[in-house]
Amino acid sequence: MSFWEIAIFSLPKLLNGLVTTLYMTLFAAITGFIMGIILCVGRIYGRKIIRFICAGFIELIRGTPMLVQLFILYYGLPVYGIRLTPLMAALIGFCINSSAYQAEYIRGAIQSIGSGQMVAALSIGMTKWQAVRLIILPQALRRVIPAWTNEFIYLLKYTSMAYIIGAPEMMAQAKFIASRNFEFFKVYLLTAFIYIALVWLATVLFSKLEKRLQIPGTVVGER
Numbered sequence: 538m539s540f541w542e543i544a545i546f547s548l549p550k551l552l553n554g555l556v557t558t559l560y561m562t563l564f565a566a567i568t569g570f571i572m573g574i575i576l577c578v579g580r581i582y583g584r585k586i587i588r589f590i591c592a593g594f595i596e597l598i599r600g601t602p603m604l605v606q607l608f609i610l611y612y613g614l615p616v617y618g619i620r621l622t623p624l625m626a627a628l629i630g631f632c633i634n635s636s637a638y639q640a641e642y643i644r645g646a647i648q649s650i651g652s653g654q655m656v657a658a659l660s661i662g663m664t665k666w667q668a669v670r671l672i673i674l675p676q677a678l679r680r681v682i683p684a685w686t687n688e689f690i691y692l693l694k695y696t697s698m699a700y701i702i703g704a705p706e707m708m709a710q711a712k713f714i715a716s717r718n719f720e721f722f723k724v725y726l727l728t729a730f731i732y733i734a735l736v737w738l739a740t741v742l743f744s745k746l747e748k749r750l751q752i753p754g755t756v757v758g759e760r
Contacts, residue, residue, distance in 0.1 A: 554710030569635025
């Protein structure tokens with residue numbers, strides 16, 4: 538079979554898997570972003586015990602491979618009576634993993650903001666949490682867009698690992714198709730082209746977002 542015949546035959550099934558891939562990527566990126574903000578703020582501004590818990594969680598997740606985390610969730614938890622579907626295990630794993638990395642991205646953005654802004658906010662009667670919410674975080678979240686772009690792209694590609702635990706994403710569909718027609722090279726090449734197109738589209742969209750939200754008079758630093 539030619540490459541184009543393989544493409545015509547495979548695309549419908551690959552696009553079904555692509556829907557799951559995009560769902561997992563968007564869900565993990567957004568949920569991880571929210572969790573990352575909480576972890577970051579807790580690590581920087583929380584009380585000692587809160588800082589310790591947040592830092593410990595971040596280092597634990599960043600210090601272990603994502604594949605190990607997925608295996609623990611899907612294969613390890615049933616030993617304790619907790620059974621997750623492949624998709625649910627993948628979603629939880631990706632969210633937890635992304636939150637730890639995004640917390641560090643946001644922490645770097647916050648620490649790049651001059652400490653004088655916090656001092657100025659406190660001097661006009663703001664509480665620490667008001668200053669963080671109204672002054673520090675809005676600036677930090679703009680500066681973190683380049684790193685967040687990379688995290689989104691990483692998640693988009695990392696979702697391919699979910700096929701190992703049976704999640705029906707695009708890579709799982711590609712493996713299923715190739716195992717039936719034995720055109721492994723052509724099927725996986727087509728899958729690679731789809732990933733490349735998605736990464737290119739995400740890069741363009743986030744680049745436009747970065748320029749739109751750039752703080753006037755500043756240059757957004759690269760990751």
